[in-house]
Amino acid sequence: MTMLSRLPALALLACTCLPVAAAPYVSGTILPGQPAEERAAQLVDFYRQWKSVYFKHGCGEGQAYVDVGGDGKPVFGGTEAGTVTVSEAHGYGMLALVMMADVDADARADFDAMLAYAQAHPASSSPDLMAWNQVEGCIDAGVDVGGSNAATDGDLDIAYALLLADKVWGSDGAIDYAAKAEATMAAILAYEVDPVSMHLGIGDWAVHPDETYYRYTTRTSDFMLSHLRSFATATGEAAWTDVLERTYGLMAEVQQGFAPQTGLVPDFIMDLDGAPRPAPAEFLEGEGDGAYSWNAARYPWRVALDYLLFGDARAQASVAPLTAFMRHSTGDDPTQIADGYALDGTTMPDPGLNSMAFVAPLGVAAMVDPANQRWLDSIWADTVQTPISQEDYFGNTLKLLSMIAMNGRWEVP
Incomplete structure (x- = not known):
């Protein structure tokens, strides 16, 4: 059952x-x-x-x-x-x-x-x-x-x-x-998936024999580690484990090399066939392509799930500095989370505040450590109190999925 x-x-x-779903995550994790x-x-x-x-x-x-x-x-x-x-x-x-x-x-x-x-x-x-x-x-x-x-x-x-x-x-x-x-x-x-580098490409159009500029690029919002782990289990394909390990390697390399004080990650990582680095502005989608922007905002949710569901300590270690940076920079007030940061922690030009696309996923990341209990409680309260009319499709949908995870209801196949 x-x-x-x-x-x-x-x-x-x-x-x-309704009755409460009792979905225990790994020992030592927390709920609001x-x-x-x-x-x-x-x-x-x-x-x-x-x-x-x-x-x-x-x-x-x-x-x-x-x-x-x-x-x-x-x-x-x-x-x-x-x-x-x-x-x-x-x-x-x-x-x-x-x-x-x-x-x-x-x-x-x-x-x-x-x-x-x-x-x-x-x-x-x-x-x-x-x-x-x-x-x-x-x-x-x-x-x-x-x-x-x-x-x-x-x-x-x-x-x-x-x-x-x-x-x-x-x-x-x-x-x-x-x-x-x-x-x-x-x-x-x-x-x-690039068959040589074993990284997640940004689409079928980029992982193509004749493509050069975008082939060795990945998007941090695609780092669905618990998906990859579940795919390996479901199929028995060792390639999925290779993709998982490659993704964890990229995460560590970019965070340590480009955001050692903040743990922030960029929307896009390029040059995966050499020395991986954040993409420059206007690389593909806009000014924030090399910053913690609207794609990377999903990273805390995606990555934290691999610790909540499977206990991989690398996931916990990856979201810990990002959470610490957000707590410090906002004074533990999630309504002060900005809509985008350079990797050094400075806010993007003219940022908005308190978008659910940025706030709610950080609640999932907070769950990996009991020391974040007050921070998690504040994020949950802010998330619930934000009316649906205040957000667009993107913010409201990330809010919903994050609320599912924060309720202990994220499932493993």
Whole structure:
């Protein structure tokens, strides 16, 4: 019996008062100090809000997607005008549905509809990867943004969500989730992992024999270490362990070499075939490409999970200095976390404050050490008190996923 099956399935609109999921992470880790029943209810309430704003059925019979413009706010990240969704959002949505299935009676049907959408929009490289950007009319975006290319982060999350679906619902029904997961993992290895360097590429378009400039580049928000570990277990493929070890090596090299006092990491790391270093500004997406910006903001959540779930001390060691820097620089007030930092800890020009895209993932990182209890409690309180109307798709979705992790509900396949 899995953690998710220990709770009765509740219709999402029926009640926010639910039994608490008891998902023990490794010994010595912590959860927010607020009463567990209150935290669980707050999570379900926000999940309900998030789903009402961003989850949409459409773009084909039996299909559904995360509408990144569902709140009417601008969509960024290099997308084409009129963007409906991106594969990153699709992976997030599938993760949320399967991990909240015990409190959402529609979760499986909605998950299957999301899978149908992904399959209706295959990347040009492989039918088992998802084209990264769709626009109004439910078509892939144009060549100017590489709309039919695959993005590594979205595919990694989709594969992990499929493994969880096999665990939660089994693969004996209409959809063989295990087989879908296996096909997606194989395609990621074939098209989004460099076969020599064994690093996670930033997409199928970059890991290509004729590509030179971006081939030896990785994105720190893609450092989904617990995903990689789970893929190795599920497939028996030693290559996944190679990717995991390569990623840990890059993390240590960049933090020690370029941010020894802060533990901050850049959005992009380049020159992986030689001496890895932070990318320069405007390398791919914008001014913050070599800084702790909107991509790297996900790093604390992604990395900390490998300690929470599997106890790898390297993950704890990686997020510890980053957490210490944030606590010191803000005076233990998470509302003072800036929207971006240079690796030396200075804030980016004209930064905003208290974006959930930066704040909430740091709550997951705080969980690796009991010394962070007050900091974690402050982050949880700030996260819960921030209304959905204050954030956009990105901030609200990272908030939701971080709240799932901070509630002890992140699952291992």
